[in-house]
Amino acid sequence: CYLQSNTAILGAVYKCVPVLLLTCIKSGNLTRNNYIIKSFSKFTQLPHLAGTEQNLRYAEQIKKEWMEFGLDSVEMVPYDVLLSYPNKSEPNYISIIDQLGNEVFNTSLAEPVPEGYENVSNIVPPYSAFSAKGQPEGDLVYVNYGRTEDFFQLQREMNINVTGKIVIVRYGKIFRGNKVKNAMLAGAKGIIMFSDPADYWAADVQPYPDGWNLPGGGAQRGNVLNLNGAGDPLTPGYPAKDYTYRFSLEDGVGLPKIPVHPIGFHDAVNLLKNMGGQIPPNNWKGALNVSYRIGPGFTDDFKSQKVRMNIHTDNQVTRIYNVIGRIRGALEPDRYVILGGHRDAWVFGGIDPMSGAAVVHETVRSAGKLLSKGWRPRRTIIFASWDAEEFGLVGSTEWAEDNTKLLQERAVAYINADSAIEGMYTLRVDCTPSLHTLVYDLTKQIASPEDGEEGVSLYESWHKRDNWTNDRDAPRISKLGSGSDFEAYFIRLGIAAGRARYTKNKKTERYSSYPVYHSVYETFEIVEKFYDPSFKRLQAVAQVRGGLIFLLADSQLLPLDVNQYADSLRKYAQSITQLAQKHPEEMKMYEVSFDSLFSAVENFTVAARDLHECLQTLDRADPLQVRIMNDQLMYLERAFIDPLGLPGRPFYRHVIFAPSSHNKYAGESFPGIYDALFDIQNSADPEKAWEEVKRQISIAAFTVHAAAMTLTPPA
């Protein structure tokens, strides 16, 4: 058991993890009286979009309650950032127009509101935040998921040019901002995204409210930026304060230059059903009763008809508020362990993010109870309720920018707390390799929340359902990608990070995220009725997130496993080599070798083993020696940061982990090499493209060597 409290007061209580956690977060079957459920319900009653009055009210309430729970300090931290809202007097919609320009079909202006919420005001209709304004008219072209490979196939195999056309793509597989970027690069003058039942509909499940599928009138909101970690588009690299220089909108980072709009599948059928052109390959076909023809435009019977987008969404510099609470560390107040999750929601946030925010709230309450009993963690704990995550991870990124020097010097770990539940199957953890062992140890101490698994640990339950069979006998832990607030902390600053949530069965449930994602149907009730009626899954996620925070903050020696990082690096090096070996002739011709990378990994492996041996013989009674070893452990993740950033992405600085340039959601290892290899298919100058691969291998090898140096005994 890692836990070693610095105070003896509750020594007996802290012998083991579950004792602590079960003392803090009530166990057994929870009822509506339980605090975690109460706060979850309370903060999902009203829409609380970033920048709105209601989201400020929730922030104030959270601040007040965190103070009452007993944190040492709680503050509201405002920034003035670029947000984007539909124009209230001119709604966004898409029309089919006849040759006279008359609208013969219009998409719906809002989703049907779920029962019980009919009188709620301020439900923002589905829109694509940061869409350009405009009313482009043109023929539709269907481009499947709008991925880079879909556009390649369209242009190279189907010989279709989308210049001046309006593109329609289905949601799913990749981040929507990447679809928009691809459409822009291809020359489209607008892009429509729809939720296809093939991607947002679970088998044998009813649409909400009778089940948890997406109704045909529901649509997915979301921002369509390509920020690559910049935060507020007008103040890249610096916090958006009163004195901060702001770029003009034209110079802002990642803002799309074309109109973008999301629709549900009821509307999509009407746009798709008369489309003409080629019959698509089978893997371009969704589950609607249409032929999914590619276009351009409609069949002969309708060829005089065009599509017009009507987009009036406004960009607006708006005040947002993070809530930041602190517990001062008893011995090392200058070491920070952070639990952060966002508060802003597209509408009610029933899953995203309030299932996660409730977990943070409960963790704060638990910590407060411990404080009141005399406990105080060795290190400082920071709790964060982020704002404007939905607008590009803005609140968390601005705070990271504001505190960048402190975080670089002092942050031990960042645990993310977005949606706690996106399925009903088992645990899902994405984290840095040095946290793997801690996650396994911790989940062995937590009870499975599944019915019929009394006496089974969360670890066993998870292991059974998602075994990492490819190379080890343990539950699967994945790489961090992006798409939530850990991004700036992990990928820009190099702070060890992780996230945990309850998820679906990836093997049988093929839909993207969860069906009602970012729709008005994300209510408290969808969790209560379908996802977690006993709230035991929520509790288990709370125990994982809270447990990580408590252990990281209070262990004398940081529970970071450097050997595991070595193992992971070897695996990643092998996997990127395999990817390159798809081009054996070019590898030979351009003399591409991964030897330097493997030699660096070998170096790292030896250094990691030596460090762990040092740790065995460490004199734990010597506070300076303990601090020196902990510094080595803490700064390891920092050593993977390259201040020069990845090519063209100055705020993605982690050489080992970053999203692919082609999908923000997907975490790739050795992303510089990965992107360089991806670009080979795309390059007019293969020699130059392979030179870039070689350059990226050299940077990766250097970075792993340099990280290994930080593990060897100082001096």
Add this chain to the structure above:
Amino acid sequence: CYLQSNTAILGAVYKCVPVLLLTCIKSGNLTRNNYIIKSFSKFTQLPHLAGTEQNLRYAEQIKKEWMEFGLDSVEMVPYDVLLSYPNKSEPNYISIIDQLGNEVFNTSLAEPVPEGYENVSNIVPPYSAFSAKGQPEGDLVYVNYGRTEDFFQLQREMNINVTGKIVIVRYGKIFRGNKVKNAMLAGAKGIIMFSDPADYWAADVQPYPDGWNLPGGGAQRGNVLNLNGAGDPLTPGYPAKDYTYRFSLEDGVGLPKIPVHPIGFHDAVNLLKNMGGQIPPNNWKGALNVSYRIGPGFTDDFKSQKVRMNIHTDNQVTRIYNVIGRIRGALEPDRYVILGGHRDAWVFGGIDPMSGAAVVHETVRSAGKLLSKGWRPRRTIIFASWDAEEFGLVGSTEWAEDNTKLLQERAVAYINADSAIEGMYTLRVDCTPSLHTLVYDLTKQIASPEDGEEGVSLYESWHKRDNWTNDRDAPRISKLGSGSDFEAYFIRLGIAAGRARYTKNKKTERYSSYPVYHSVYETFEIVEKFYDPSFKRLQAVAQVRGGLIFLLADSQLLPLDVNQYADSLRKYAQSITQLAQKHPEEMKMYEVSFDSLFSAVENFTVAARDLHECLQTLDRADPLQVRIMNDQLMYLERAFIDPLGLPGRPFYRHVIFAPSSHNKYAGESFPGIYDALFDIQNSADPEKAWEEVKRQISIAAFTVHAAAMTLTPPA
């Protein structure tokens, strides 16, 4: 007295600084038997240009002696970097040619060798390292010092276009690489630099060997790169190891695209004497007996003559060697105090760098003596003998790149040890503000080396000669610019840094650097005969450099003065504001305000005061508390680093100090704002130029705010 040894063994000896130093570095009148003089003499007998066999031999000898002195470890650290040498079979020279192309005058191929060195081989002739190859022919245009303002004056007031011409400029005022860049930007096809007696000739002094002035046949070697801190031009950002990716020469950083060559004033007279065109303004006139006409080309009598440059210098990837020695810190082995200076010389290095290298050698010997008596410093000391400084600070920069993660986390301070003597007047110190107080305290404990000043401290002697009268009653300390090996440590990595040397009287001695700078006349004898016959000045510089290192490595609390940083920041903010206020109307029109910067400085000032108060009440018996405070002190300089770099200069990352873009030698405060203001005169779009000023003010204000945050008590 700061010194608090961690061992009691020599406690009595270490009570005060001079006791330590006088124990280590022999006091009184030194004789030729003294070790420091012996090693100085030994390492100046033969030419030891970077990349040559002889410079490797010296490296091996240094390594051997450092081991004998008793360091814990000494290693040779090689890199393979781009160097540049004249072609041995095709010498570089400049001709005047007649209309048939016959050479009617040629510049000399070498400097007359000083007495006693006639049989020495491998003296590299004067050349401009990294010059492009080529044999351009054309008319000469004289452009004074080749500064930005000189080219402006030429183009705007004199209406002379140098496109396709060969430019001739005098050495001095700014770094030669900036002259070359300016000539390239102006469209010149070649550039000749000469040493004018007005800039390299002291009054009433004979040329060497009868005095220390530059003979007419002497010329200044030097590199003409525009690296802006990149180190090896082919591996910017990464150490030049075997596996490192190398850019092609075309993509290398900072390589000039035109031929460049340096000449002495005997040759210059021949090129200048027949020049035609306008009579120049008086401040363009040097001290030669010519009219300094601007050209283009020669007077009517000689107008058929042209000038041809014959440049065959080769770039070549070459192995270089740093020598790195270490003393492991007793209590904090993971804290590094670095004393580094270069070993490579253009020829003998009598002043540059061996007067400095001898000081490092002596400091190592002193440290070894102390180690043998049982002493061991609290922190690790690293001694470095850098290679290839003359080729763009390459050895020190590659090592900084190689060790970047370790240095970022662990380096306390870097003290530079280039030439110890460039004049005979008084001490010169350039350092970061947090070291000012330590320098003053230390120099009060060191004896003046000047004759007739027995019993007078170095501080008093220095104070009397160079009083900082503008705002305080203390000896002048200047800002660090660039041009020596501290650059990567200070400006890229944000490690507190300083340098100290003996200098000339700036008020009466107007020549640039010192007359024989980078010529064959830089011998041991020029120091022994003229600059420091008693070697007491050398000793005083050794006491300053060594004293700083010992105190930084062995004080329990780091002797860094944060209040002084606050005072300096205020002064810099005032001075940059004054510069901007030369444009009062534009300041108003574009709403340019420095309020945010002053408010940040105010913040910083309060935080600094609070930190020093905390230090008063610190429990020094608590090792963790001491470490936490020391971390705050150490990381302050790091807080001024912006990973995004200055505009267009990714390796200059210090927001408070960097060279101006127009002169590498000149350290500017708030260089981002400074350059933006400089560019206003140069911009076709004043609104855009002022927007950049505003953006830079905002970045400066943010950085000072963020640095202030690191000074406030943690959590």
